[in-house]
Amino acid sequence: MYIWKCWRDSRARFIFFLIVILGICVPFTIYAARLGGATDFRAGGPLSGVGHLWSWVSTVLFQTLIPLIVLFAGLVLAPLGVGQEYKEQTLGFLFTRPRSRRYLNWTCWSVGACEILGLVVAAVLGTFGALICVSRHVHAWRLLGAILPLFVGAVAVYSMTYFLTILARSGEKGLSYGLGILVVSLFLPLLELQLSPLLCCLLHGHALHLSSVLSLMWGGCGWVIAPEGGFPTGTFVFYGLLTLAFPMFAQLILERREV
Amino acid sequence: MLLHVNPASGVPTYLQIETQVKHYIAAGALVPGDALPSVRKLAADLRISTNTVARAYQDLERDGVLRTVQGGRTYVAENPISFLKSERVRRLRPYARQIAVEGTQLRLEPREIMELVQQELDALEEVNERYGSLDRKSR
Amino acid sequence: MNDMAVWTENLVKSYPGVRAVDGLSLNVPRGVAYGFLGRNGAGKTSTIRILLGLARPTEGRATVLGFSVGREQVAILERTAYVSESKALYGGLTPRELVCFTRGFYPNWSDQAVTKYSRLFEIPMDRPFSKLSQGNRTKVYLLLALSQGADLLIFDEPGMGLDPVAVDVFLRILAEDVVGEGRTVFISSHQLADVEQIADCVGLIDHGRLLLEARLDDVKNQFRFVTVAGNDLPQTGSPEVLLVGSEGNFHKYLVKRNADAFAAELNRQGAIVAEVSPLGLREIFLALVRKGEPCTSGNAGEIAAPVSSSF
Numbered sequence: 001m002y003i004w005k006c007w008r009d010s011r012a013r014f015i016f017f018l019i020v021i022l023g024i025c026v027p028f029t030i031y032a033a034r035l036g037g038a039t040d041f042r043a044g045g046p047l048s049g050v051g052h053l054w055s056w057v058s059t060v061l062f063q064t065l066i067p068l069i070v071l072f073a074g075l076v077l078a079p080l081g082v083g084q085e086y087k088e089q090t091l092g093f094l095f096t097r098p099r100s101r102r103y104l105n106w107t108c109w110s111v112g113a114c115e116i117l118g119l120v121v122a123a124v125l126g127t128f129g130a131l132i133c134v135s136r137h138v139h140a141w142r143l144l145g146a147i148l149p150l151f152v153g154a155v156a157v158y159s160m161t162y163f164l165t166i167l168a169r170s171g172e173k174g175l176s177y178g179l180g181i182l183v184v185s186l187f188l189p190l191l192e193l194q195l196s197p198l199l200c201c202l203l204h205g206h207a208l209h210l211s212s213v214l215s216l217m218w219g220g221c222g223w224v225i226a227p228e229g230g231f232p233t234g235t236f237v238f239y240g241l242l243t244l245a246f247p248m249f250a251q252l253i254l255e256r257r258e259v
Numbered sequence: 260m261l262l263h264v265n266p267a268s269g270v271p272t273y274l275q276i277e278t279q280v281k282h283y284i285a286a287g288a289l290v291p292g293d294a295l296p297s298v299r300k301l302a303a304d305l306r307i308s309t310n311t312v313a314r315a316y317q318d319l320e321r322d323g324v325l326r327t328v329q330g331g332r333t334y335v336a337e338n339p340i341s342f343l344k345s346e347r348v349r350r351l352r353p354y355a356r357q358i359a360v361e362g363t364q365l366r367l368e369p370r371e372i373m374e375l376v377q378q379e380l381d382a383l384e385e386v387n388e389r390y391g392s393l394d395r396k397s398r
Numbered sequence: 399m400n401d402m403a404v405w406t407e408n409l410v411k412s413y414p415g416v417r418a419v420d421g422l423s424l425n426v427p428r429g430v431a432y433g434f435l436g437r438n439g440a441g442k443t444s445t446i447r448i449l450l451g452l453a454r455p456t457e458g459r460a461t462v463l464g465f466s467v468g469r470e471q472v473a474i475l476e477r478t479a480y481v482s483e484s485k486a487l488y489g490g491l492t493p494r495e496l497v498c499f500t501r502g503f504y505p506n507w508s509d510q511a512v513t514k515y516s517r518l519f520e521i522p523m524d525r526p527f528s529k530l531s532q533g534n535r536t537k538v539y540l541l542l543a544l545s546q547g548a549d550l551l552i553f554d555e556p557g558m559g560l561d562p563v564a565v566d567v568f569l570r571i572l573a574e575d576v577v578g579e580g581r582t583v584f585i586s587s588h589q590l591a592d593v594e595q596i597a598d599c600v601g602l603i604d605h606g607r608l609l610l611e612a613r614l615d616d617v618k619n620q621f622r623f624v625t626v627a628g629n630d631l632p633q634t635g636s637p638e639v640l641l642v643g644s645e646g647n648f649h650k651y652l653v654k655r656n657a658d659a660f661a662a663e664l665n666r667q668g669a670i671v672a673e674v675s676p677l678g679l680r681e682i683f684l685a686l687v688r689k690g691e692p693c694t695s696g697n698a699g700e701i702a703a704p705v706s707s708s709f
Binding site: 267270272298299306 | 566573574577596615671675678679
Binding site: 001004005088089093096098099100258 | 447450451452453454472473475476478480482484486487488489490491498499500501502503504
């Protein structure tokens with residue numbers, strides 16, 4: 001039942017972002033397809049030889065616009081469920097239902113995470129769905145792989161904001177802190193230059209490439225489209241772990257908090 | 260059966276119920292064989308706890324005033340008084356003591372107190388007779 | 399494993415600078431209506447929040463329906479219904495949707511109860527909760543609690559915003575469907591008249607401590623006001639006697655037990671016992687909360703000097 005409640009809380013925002021994403025991707029795909037890009041699909045890589053148009057599509061959409069939109073969705077969808085209840089002062093009601101706070105925490109988080117997955121899948125399918133169906137190239141399915149870096153990047157931001165909402169007991173504060181941290185983190189590569197030697201020592205010589213979330217998404221999508229680029233595995237794993245760490249910290253906080 | 264209780268009174272509610280039931284019986288409004296409302300119904304009507312009503316019914320049953328059958332319904336007992344006279348006297352004594360104490364506190368003469376008691380007994384008998392005659396008329 | 403509905407042992411809850419609950423040992427038997435009374439800030443809501451797992455006790459233990467508070471909290475919440483003082487629910491949902499949301503948590507939920515009580519309380523089931531009046535909000539909260547099929551119902555100010563008709567409906571439901579079914583009711587309220595009507599037991603708390611816990615019938619059978627006229631304060635020395643007021647020649651005592659014996663003793667000492675009268679709950683509450691010290695020689699409240707027994 002709580003799933004239903006969390007869905008209701010975030011339904012409007014989810015649908016808004018879904019419309020925005022599909023509104024961008026689908027018309028563009030239709031336009032590109034009409035110009036005949038799909039039939040030029042040849043071996044080499046999913047999009048090699050397809051022509052400028054598809055490269056342009058991937059660059060503009062997948063390496064600029066979509067990650068930003070999905071990141072923003074991650075921020076905005078985070079104040080839902082338990083975090084939101086602080087504002088309405090209904091936690092006294094919710095926490096006296098026969099469910100552990102752990103269950104409520106993870107249920108709430110999962111709803112948002114699924115919504116983000118939905119948005120990401122819609123973005124990828126909306127852009128490349130037609131191409132994948134039409135193309136006879138065996139690697140076309142790899143385009144679907146773009147879902148992974150987009151999802152992990154967005155859900156990491158979502159998890160962080162979700163945690164901040166609970167920490168600050170307010171949706172608005174959580175969102176502003178999340179946005180602030182996100183913006184700061186975009187400057188992380190600068191910081192990395194100083195940290196690298198330290199990190200190298202800590203990791204016994206393995207170089208850890210700490211990138212921002214956007215780098216993850218761009219790099220990941222870039223790899224899907226042009227595999228020579230290399231997949232940012234380290235960053236991917238790092239943000240993946242962070243995604244799970246934040247709701248765990250949120251759970252610890254909720255379990256200890258007095259209402 | 261319409262009872263009335265005043266929960267704000269210093270008299271416990273269960274005692275009020277017992278007193279009223281006894282009064283009804285003494286006045287003839289309730290006769291042996293009459294059914295009393297179930298504990299739940301009476302509690303609901305009076306907006307009081309079923310424990311209170313249950314206690315009143317239990318006390319009355321122990322006193323021989325009421326009788327509960329197997330199905331759970333409670334009736335006015337056939338022979339309401341089945342105790343030895345000494346027992347009955349023992350039960351009345353606290354009330355007699357209370358009248359004596361109160362009367363003395365109010366500076367009434369013993370004679371006046373006795374007159375008062377007699378007046379009450381006469382009034383009760385009059386009510387009994389009136390209901391008795393009504394009963395005969397309706398048959 | 400005890401079979402009390404609610405049991406606490408030396409429960410303490412400290413906040414910075416204040417002990418909201420200070421060594422509280424409650425005993426609430428099953429199947430009764432228990433009135434939990436006290437002034438504002440006496441510790442009632444803090445105690446209730448501890449029982450429901452919303453706050454953690456600083457010291458002491460508590461069980462609800464035999465389950466340990468804190469460790470077995472979910473088991474407690476499965477069997478306990480709670481109406482909080484704040485009566486806050488999700489503003490965007492209608493009562494019908496709130497019912498839909500809540501029923502999923504409880505296997506013993508009764509839809510017939512929802513139909514019956516929503517009709518009795520005259521709740522507008524399709525208006526958003528945020529647009530309901532205070533009284534209607536309370537009614538919705540009561541509806542959810544009463545339909546849950548709980549073994550223990552904890553009410554914190556259930557009469558808030560309710561008109562007398564609605565209060566009457568509520569008391570009737572409690573008498574017939576709750577206590578009448580052997581379930582336990584725990585009411586914390588300032589509406590002494592309503593508590594007095596339905597309660598079997600009362601627990602009176604002040605400054606986080608229990609001043610009185612007894613069956614209401616016993617209290618009414620035994621507590622008496624004794625008004626005495628005498629020039630000097632008679633010696634008593636019993637902890638069961640409190641001096642609650644003095645005016646000139648007259649002194650008024652609250653006697654918790656054996657009032658007749660006390661009156662007789664005063665008579666023997668030469669004082670004139672003007673009246674021995676029973677007390678309603680309001681008078682008991684005010685007398686105990688205002689004057690918590692037993693009357694012993696040398697400690698007579700407003701009257702400083704110990705007195706001899708000569709008149």
